[in-house]
Amino acid sequence: MIRVGVNGYGVIGRRVADAVSAQQDMKLIGVTKVKPDYKARMALEKKYPLYAATESSVKDFAKNSMEVSGTIEDLLKQVDVIVDASPDDVGAKNKEKYVETVGRAIFQGGESPGVAEVSFVAQCNFEKARGAKFIRVVSCNTTALCRALHTIDENFGIERARAVIARRGADPDETSKGPIDAVVLDPAEIPSHHAGDVNTVLPDIKLVSMALKVPTTHMHLHTLIASLRDRSVTENQVIDAFEEATRIMVIEGHSGFKSTAQVIDLAREMGRPRNDLYEAVIWKDSIRIVEGEVHFYMGVHQEAIVVPENVDAIRAIIGKESGKSSISSTNSSLGILK
Amino acid sequence: MIRVGVNGYGVIGRRVADAVSAQQDMKLIGVTKVKPDYKARMALEKKYPLYAATESSVKDFAKNSMEVSGTIEDLLKQVDVIVDASPDDVGAKNKEKYVETVGRAIFQGGESPGVAEVSFVAQCNFEKARGAKFIRVVSCNTTALCRALHTIDENFGIERARAVIARRGADPDETSKGPIDAVVLDPAEIPSHHAGDVNTVLPDIKLVSMALKVPTTHMHLHTLIASLRDRSVTENQVIDAFEEATRIMVIEGHSGFKSTAQVIDLAREMGRPRNDLYEAVIWKDSIRIVEGEVHFYMGVHQEAIVVPENVDAIRAIIGKESGKSSISSTNSSLGILK
Numbered sequence: 001m002i003r004v005g006v007n008g009y010g011v012i013g014r015r016v017a018d019a020v021s022a023q024q025d026m027k028l029i030g031v032t033k034v035k036p037d038y039k040a041r042m043a044l045e046k047k048y049p050l051y052a053a054t055e056s057s058v059k060d061f062a063k064n065s066m067e068v069s070g071t072i073e074d075l076l077k078q079v080d081v082i083v084d085a086s087p088d089d090v091g092a093k094n095k096e097k098y099v100e101t102v103g104r105a106i107f108q109g110g111e112s113p114g115v116a117e118v119s120f121v122a123q124c125n126f127e128k129a130r131g132a133k134f135i136r137v138v139s140c141n142t143t144a145l146c147r148a149l150h151t152i153d154e155n156f157g158i159e160r161a162r163a164v165i166a167r168r169g170a171d172p173d174e175t176s177k178g179p180i181d182a183v184v185l186d187p188a189e190i191p192s193h194h195a196g197d198v199n200t201v202l203p204d205i206k207l208v209s210m211a212l213k214v215p216t217t218h219m220h221l222h223t224l225i226a227s228l229r230d231r232s233v234t235e236n237q238v239i240d241a242f243e244e245a246t247r248i249m250v251i252e253g254h255s256g257f258k259s260t261a262q263v264i265d266l267a268r269e270m271g272r273p274r275n276d277l278y279e280a281v282i283w284k285d286s287i288r289i290v291e292g293e294v295h296f297y298m299g300v301h302q303e304a305i306v307v308p309e310n311v312d313a314i315r316a317i318i319g320k321e322s323g324k325s326s327i328s329s330t331n332s333s334l335g336i337l338k
Numbered sequence: 339m340i341r342v343g344v345n346g347y348g349v350i351g352r353r354v355a356d357a358v359s360a361q362q363d364m365k366l367i368g369v370t371k372v373k374p375d376y377k378a379r380m381a382l383e384k385k386y387p388l389y390a391a392t393e394s395s396v397k398d399f400a401k402n403s404m405e406v407s408g409t410i411e412d413l414l415k416q417v418d419v420i421v422d423a424s425p426d427d428v429g430a431k432n433k434e435k436y437v438e439t440v441g442r443a444i445f446q447g448g449e450s451p452g453v454a455e456v457s458f459v460a461q462c463n464f465e466k467a468r469g470a471k472f473i474r475v476v477s478c479n480t481t482a483l484c485r486a487l488h489t490i491d492e493n494f495g496i497e498r499a500r501a502v503i504a505r506r507g508a509d510p511d512e513t514s515k516g517p518i519d520a521v522v523l524d525p526a527e528i529p530s531h532h533a534g535d536v537n538t539v540l541p542d543i544k545l546v547s548m549a550l551k552v553p554t555t556h557m558h559l560h561t562l563i564a565s566l567r568d569r570s571v572t573e574n575q576v577i578d579a580f581e582e583a584t585r586i587m588v589i590e591g592h593s594g595f596k597s598t599a600q601v602i603d604l605a606r607e608m609g610r611p612r613n614d615l616y617e618a619v620i621w622k623d624s625i626r627i628v629e630g631e632v633h634f635y636m637g638v639h640q641e642a643i644v645v646p647e648n649v650d651a652i653r654a655i656i657g658k659e660s661g662k663s664s665i666s667s668t669n670s671s672l673g674i675l676k
Contacts, residue, residue: 160629164502164561166521166550182599183504183552183559188591190626190633208628210561210635212504213597214521214552221521223502223548225563253526259551261520288528290546291498295528297548 002318005079005102006031007053007072007094009039011171011303012108013085016310017048018273020083022333023311030075033057036064051075053086076101081314084108091115095134106313109139109197109306119200121146122312122330123246126323129316137309141165141211141220142197144280144300148224149198149205151245152238152294157229160206164223165194168302172217184213219260219277220300231292238287238294246327246338247308249279257283263299270335276304278336308334340656343417343440344369345391345410345432347377349509349641350446351423354648355386356611358421360671361649368413371395374402389413391424414439419652422446429453433472444651447477447535447644457538459484460650460668461584464661467654475647479503479549479558480535482618482638486562487536487543489583490576490632495567498544502561503532506640510555522551557598557615558638569630576625576632584665584676585646587617595621601637608673614642616674646672 002025006017009031020028030049033040034057043050049069052058061068069075076082076097081104084091088110095115098105107115116136118129124146129135138146145163152158167186170177178184186192192211199205242248251257257266267275281299288295308330315326331338340363344355347369358366368387371378372395381388387407390396399406407413414420414435419442422429426448433453436443445453454474456467462484467473476484483501490496505524508515516522524530530549537543580586589595595604605613619637626633646668653664669676 162500162563162631162633166504166552179554179597179599181554181556182597183554183557184597185559185591185621185624185635188596188621188623188635190624190635191628206629208563208626208631208633210624210633212559212561214504215554216517216519216521216552218519219521221523221550223550223561225500225546253523258526259517259520259522261517283523283526285526286523286528286548288546290529291544293500293546295500295546295548297523297526297528 001025001027002314003027003029003078003080004314005029005075005082006085007082008085009033009043010085010087012306014039015274015276015304015307016083016085017043019307019311019334020314023329025329026314029078030069032072032075036061036066040066080104081106081317083310083314104133104317106310106317107134107136109137109142111136113200120309120313120316121201122309122323122327123147124150124201126312126316126326129313131319132317135313135317137306137313138197138201140300140302140305141167141194142201143305143309144222144298145194145198146201147245147247147280148282148298149207149226150202151241151248152226152228153202153205155241156233158205159227159229161224161226163194163207163209165192165209165211166221167211167213168216168218168220169213170217171303179213179215181215186211186213216260218264220302221260222298222300224298225293225295227293233289235287235289238289239284242282246331247279247336249277249281250284251281253283253285260299264301267301272335274303276307277301278304278308278334280305308336339363339365340652341365341367341416341418342652343367343413343420344423345420346423347371347381348423348425350644352377353612353614353642353645354421354423355381357645357649357672358652361667363667364652367416368407370410370413374399374404378404418442419444419655421648421652442471442655444648444655445472445474447475447480449474451538458647458651458654459539460647460661460665461485462488462539464650464654464664467651469657470655473651473655475644475651476535476539478638478640478643479505479532480539481643481647482560482636483532483536484539485583485585485618486620486636487545487564488540489579489586490564490566491540491543493579494571496543497565497567499562499564501532501545501547503530503547503549504559505549505551506554506556506558507551508555509641517551517553519553524549524551554598556602558640559598560636560638562636563631563633565631571627573625573627576627577622580620584669585617585674587615587619588622589619591621591623598637602639605639610673612641614645615639616642616646616672618643646674
């Protein structure tokens with residue numbers, strides 16, 4: 001059994017804790033939190049051992065009658081791998097602590113690439129990450145871009161690609177963030193950071209990325225345009241490639257998927273926990289080739305898509321299992337069909 | 339004096355009526371409305387002669403103590419040109435009436451191109467439209483695309499272009515329209531209708547357009563990617579071309595224009611009526627050339643951008659003035675700086 005700790009119990013940490021608990025080869029040793037809020041209460045109700053993320057928060061938990069099993073330091077002594085799910089840039093500050101104790105950690109995409117030896121998307125570079133001590137799971141948008149572009153590149157070759165990302169303004173519970181009635185250039189300069197981030201996983205893909213922030217909470221929506229090396233490729237071949245790839249869900253607009261809203265409604269109808277969609281979602285009807293350039297729309301559930309990557313990254317760090325085998329275990333445990 | 343009537347007093351009609359009133363060579367003979375609402379009241383307060391758009395609405399105006407000068411038929415007898423600003427597809431139904439009376443009409447972009455002899459954007463094809471009896475002013479998005487692409491094509495040559503349009507979901511007063519929390523594919527199929535519509539004005543531009551609908555009310559936001567024939571072009575040359583073009587406003591993100599919201603706020607600060615922006619608005623910081631492809635963001639005020647085109651289309655139909663002269667008169671009367 002791989003003994004796993006999760007440092008941080010926010011959007012990603014909560015989901016990774018559940019996903020780790022669902023693995024037959026892993027044991028969730030505990031999770032950490034700073035504040036004694038409803039999320040901490042839910043962790044205790046799930047019987048997840050709760051650790052105070054800082055010394056100073058121990059008292060706060062006691063005041064709120066929440067039993068903690070110790071502090072982050074106590075948790076680190078008991079685990080084989082720590083998944084850092086703390087806010088952006090906090091992970092890097094935690095690294096020293098991990099180096100001195102566990103020696104093996106997974107960071108999220110909010111950290112700069114230098115925090116780890118490998119930036120990771122399971123179906124793109126699992127073998128490269130195998131046996132590394134520090135792995136960075138890239139952000140939600142980068143994960144989706146890598147899955148889709150890698151699939152096209154492996155099958156048909158990509159000469160160059162362009163991505164326009166309409167980002168959700170905030171997660172559903174982030175009530176203090178905007179925008180309410182504006183499209184924000186994120187940033188006004190082109191390219192956005194996503195292109196460079198894709199290159200941390202797929203160094204050979206030429207990509208220009210552009211990002212906007214819009215007043216939605218549920219998904220990012222990508223518009224992709226890729227020039228293909230193989231100019232004879234048909235739309236059906238592209239559809240087949242996406243249908244065959246793991247962690248890509250192909251849907252059709254004329255089945256009722258007119259927007260991101262119906263996609264999330266599907267996840268609810270499927271009984272997915274927290275309406276999570278671990279797959280990059282591609283609209284079949286949008287796949288259109290014009291003079292050697294393939295165009296399509298892709299939806300990305302920002303809260304969920306990196307969850308399977310975190311699970312696979314744990315196995316990559318341990319180094320015993322192949323990528324194919326890990327992806328297969330993760331998929332079946334999380335209800336990912338292919 | 340060119341005697342002008344405006345049939346319809348909604349989003350476009352109201353603005354065109356004001357713009358016509360501001361021209362030294364035109365006289366607004368009257369406007370029509372179906373319903374006796376606050377917009378009709380405002381027309382009367384502005385001393386615009388009000389005509390009932392249908393026979394049946396005459397009574398409704400009387401009931402609401404609003405004095406009408408007659409019906410649309412009475413208006414048509416007195417004008418040299420009628421501007422049809424009725425809802426999508428209603429213009430085509432009105433055409434027969436115009437053929438039998440005035441013989442010269444301007445339609446909006448919601449009509450299919452076949453309604454008129456020429457689809458029109460003043461700085462692109464004024465001379466082609468000169469002397470036509472029926473002119474169609476293209477939609478807001480198509481107008482902006484034509485202004486920007488024509489500028490690039492004239493200066494540097496366009497090999498092919500791609501546009502991703504994040505459309506405002508509804509105008510500020512359209513409270514029954516959505517979306518509230520979703521990105522809608524508009525439609526899921528690629529391309530959207532905009533590419534074909536651009537070709538009604540600029541037949542030689544190869545364009546693939548893609549459109550999304552987002553929960554905003556104030557502006558459309560375009561992301562444009564154009565492959566240039568002249569591969570030696572620099573970003574500064576593109577900026578200069580946009581700076582020189584009429585009805586294109588170049589702004590800078592680092593001056594505080596982080597989103598569409600600040601652009602509309604600028605229009606309010608400039609004292610523009612109804613915060614109208616007649617210009618296509620291009621972010622200077624976004625102009626980026628990567629291996630012969632120029633990328634940039636452009637904002638489009640959907641309610642206002644076609645107003646100067648309607649004024650110029652009136653002069654094109656009369657046929658006495660050149661495009662250059664008409665554009666110059668329209669610009670100075672509306673406060674368009676260049």
